[in-house]
Amino acid sequence: MAAAYIIGASTTAFGPQPEKSIVSLGRDAALAALSDAGVDSASVNMGFFANVFGPLLFGDTTIGQDVFGAIGVQRAPIINIENACTSGSSAFHLAVQAIEADAADIVVVVGAEKMCVPTLGLVGGGQSDYASRNGMAAPVGFAMRAARHMHEFGTTLQQFAAVTVKSRAFAAKNPLAQFRKPTNVEEVLAGPMIADPLTRAQCCPIADGASAIVVASEKAARANGARAVRVNASVLTSGESVSAPDIVRWGTDIRTCALAYEKAGVGPDDVDVAECHDAFSISEILHYEALGFCAAGEGGRFVESGASAPGGRKPVNPSGGLLSRGHPVAATGVAQISEIVLHLRGEAGARQTPDAKVGVAQCMGGDKDGDTKSCTVVVLSR
Amino acid sequence: MAAAYIIGASTTAFGPQPEKSIVSLGRDAALAALSDAGVDSASVNMGFFANVFGPLLFGDTTIGQDVFGAIGVQRAPIINIENACTSGSSAFHLAVQAIEADAADIVVVVGAEKMCVPTLGLVGGGQSDYASRNGMAAPVGFAMRAARHMHEFGTTLQQFAAVTVKSRAFAAKNPLAQFRKPTNVEEVLAGPMIADPLTRAQCCPIADGASAIVVASEKAARANGARAVRVNASVLTSGESVSAPDIVRWGTDIRTCALAYEKAGVGPDDVDVAECHDAFSISEILHYEALGFCAAGEGGRFVESGASAPGGRKPVNPSGGLLSRGHPVAATGVAQISEIVLHLRGEAGARQTPDAKVGVAQCMGGDKDGDTKSCTVVVLSR
Amino acid sequence: MTAARVLDHVFGAPPIAGGLFDVDASGAPFLMGGHCDQCDRYVFPYSESCPACLSGMKHVRLGGEGVIYSHTTVRTKPPYGLPQPYSVAFIDLNDAPLRIFALLDHSMAGGFRIGDRVKLKVGVIGHDGEGDPRARGYFTLKDSR
Amino acid sequence: MTAARVLDHVFGAPPIAGGLFDVDASGAPFLMGGHCDQCDRYVFPYSESCPACLSGMKHVRLGGEGVIYSHTTVRTKPPYGLPQPYSVAFIDLNDAPLRIFALLDHSMAGGFRIGDRVKLKVGVIGHDGEGDPRARGYFTLKDSR
Ligand SMILES: [Zn+2]
């Protein structure tokens, strides 16, 4: 099986960008990623475009062909992907698969989202869904995970708040993040309650933004020299339907991380830096546990210890994560991988993880039967 | 590169099915395809789900996980695909790529669409598009192709109508088609005009429906024995932006067919049976020419000769095609391939192509700059 | 009188979806779901085929009592005209091995605890997304506190 | 007076999108598009970067005359409140090597032929998708027939 490499990556600023369309956001990220890779449009053999809200908010479909058209990619196969919050990382997964199938030498992945419009309501499932129609929405399932985590493991409100405090500390070092002002536990807990026990600062903000990655075959990566980053594993799984889901020992999350480690031939101790899907403070705590950075139930104490903070032994979400950088849904999965690429190259500026050799990007999305619809874990190394 | 095979295929009836949801349509097709392949849900390594209108009409997203959940596929990677009219064939393309990458032994592709609801208007681009806002919609571009084809090649109204007459003659033999009553040239031309020179019977009807295919590696296909159909080529391309598009010598269509023939190592003369994207009568005439079944400009005379009709030397759209079977957008690309599978297996009943050894399925979709956004051509053989 | 009209009469508005709940002869509400005879699996809401083995499922009563496994109270602008704030929970049912998502009694929103014993009620709460009132099932404390 | 109000004043309603057309000093309407100095490529509507070479594009006038390359008349219920029936065409512009899609004069819908010489006009035709009237460019016969 042919190996896949990342030779270019770029992310736009995240946050409200009323003057930008989905296409212009995607184009900006894609052009910057091509320039980062040092390849031109004519070299692109295939393109994947990830977006969730275009059809719902603007009636736009098949947007990828417009984005790739705007960067001068013509005739090459282009496919539009939607997979909830893993839209971008699922598109990346398919790009890696195209390289592995020897179907392409250079594949570009673009995730772009425009959400900061008045017509966007509370994000939930469609109208056909029992849970959605009875009050399930993005924060609700996670708030119940938080309450149960407190009940079973003694996790505290202060520990949840520590996730946001750590997130802002990293975001202060990332010029592209949306919320860059440092905060503290008291301030996080004093904010308005969204869904008990999650206050507003523990819920990620929506955003407009895009991110793009250039994936290459070994042959095409050679020209990129030492900057090329190796894809050791890209794993995509789906949730399952069980009679009584354990919402604080998240089977799908745990299983997907383990599968990615196995495929990459590494373990949690080998990971130098990680991005995870911190849509809410509790999410990051659960992902610490699934990624094996601490034992089950210990996520709250792990963040409180400072281990995942700037200067800690296991930096998590150095970009600021969803909580501070913002969450333009289909851009997120691509941006997480892009962030890891920067650290492995030593190009992450003020937030650089010292001597990063192995990095992980974890993402998940969509509520179904007390589980997630989709989960991705990518392991990269230099 | 590992070879891919089709070991199961199934299509639901197409037409208004008000009692069925997208999920139930997709489930019906997928279960029947699995049963046709003789494999169970637990053997499925990966799933692709194609749909276009779920978000626009019902606010539903990430539907594939619900469809695959309903057929008992859990944990396996599932990805939602949208690529206009080629959504289903693009999903198939990715399934073949997954086999070629050695990432899976059994991949299921499901295309499902529910369109027969009062909220569906004239199908066009989104509100961000110049052409859409100035009157471009699905029939409009094709009506102009028809007018130009008449002007340059002397194609007649009777020849356009002959496409529909031939389509109904085939559909009469397909119990799953929507319009099965035979018609004649006079009746087709006497119907209400939609966009000059296309009357209503020359425009495909919308429909609810689904189709599913089980794609397998050589190893997994072995158990399927002689019924397995070989995928000789699956080609996906995008359109291009030129200053003055020639709308009757359709570059993207011609190029994609040629690429598929080259990859498969066959030519037009080797093709025993074809399905093509006959969204309008003129479409099929242009696709005859792109597929090389006749010379450029000769499509009208080709259909008039009876060559593509039941009993003709080059049967095209034996399913009834989009014009008679109906066009549930994301199901269409999968259903076309399924139809070819039936003929190659000798299981197409009253419409069976005698001794079919090589078959082609051509699809395209999305308007952009006088070209299509996406085009797929699949070559299959037994 | 059609089935829909009967439910309308009993609950004060049509239910948010058919087949979720009903009342027994004494007027006590109960949940309805599915059961698979092949693998003894229960589901709520009802689905035609068993998620484990794809066998056809039977319609069964799931009772109306359970214990709160986890819960939250949503304080932002609610969807479907639900009350502000509204509480929801995962509830372990007494009469079937199922952990289900459900609304809690909004008259005591924020007043629930993990482990609380709860029972089903049905009332007109919120709308159908287009403004028409709908009956929804919700759980309230079984024992007074 | 803002730019939008000026256009509103000239055309009787705001244009369906900015940057598509304008009028010269004599009041004659013309199309606006983009030109790439690198590869001498024209586009309509304007786009920031050249589809061929991605260079930045200059705003240029594309004139207001051309020849019909193909056309149709749409007789079903029209989108955006366009007239029923309405005619559209691909038009080869005289002053730039471009084949563009455009509306035709609906007062003579169905009366156009391939090869007809046409000229641009602007009028209030249809709405913006939400019912507000909009000015749109359309082509009518240059020579009387
Ligand atoms: Zn069962």
Ligand SMILES: [Zn+2]
């Ligand atoms: Zn140029």
